[in-house]
Amino acid sequence: MIYEMTIQVRVSDIIEGQRYYETLLNKAPDFTPHEGFAEWELIPNCWLQVAEGIPTEGNGPIRLGVVDIYAEKKRLMEFLKIEEFEIQEREEVPLKWATFSDPWGNRLGLFEYKDEENKKEKLELLVRR
Secondary structure (H helix, E strand, O other), X not given: OOOEEEEEEEEOOHHHHHHHHHXXXXXXXXXXXXXXXXXXXXXXXXXXXXXXXXXXXXXOOEEEEOOOHHHHHHHHXXXXXXXXXXXXXXXXXXXXXXXXXXXXOOEEEEEEEOOHHHHHHHHHHHHHO
């Protein structure tokens, strides 16, 4: 079940990039978990991430929120024949994430909240809609 989405763009200078997106979105980031990264909730459960790095024209990744990232990884590898991909996590980030490519080279991914209570709250919001 997909219940949330993030979209990421890269900028070569996070200070200038964050300033640009603050102006564009008319607000400060909702979340800055570590240096070189800022995130805005655009609409409920839809986030724009701005990360410092080498910009890639037309590339994501677009990550979809899932309840169990390991089960989804297994399902995708089995049914879509996606090659092995690594699930990432950092102590200061409240979720696990993974990135892979579709057959055309578009970068996609999954993410799962680490905290079960947070995950439960997100799913309850979905049910109420």
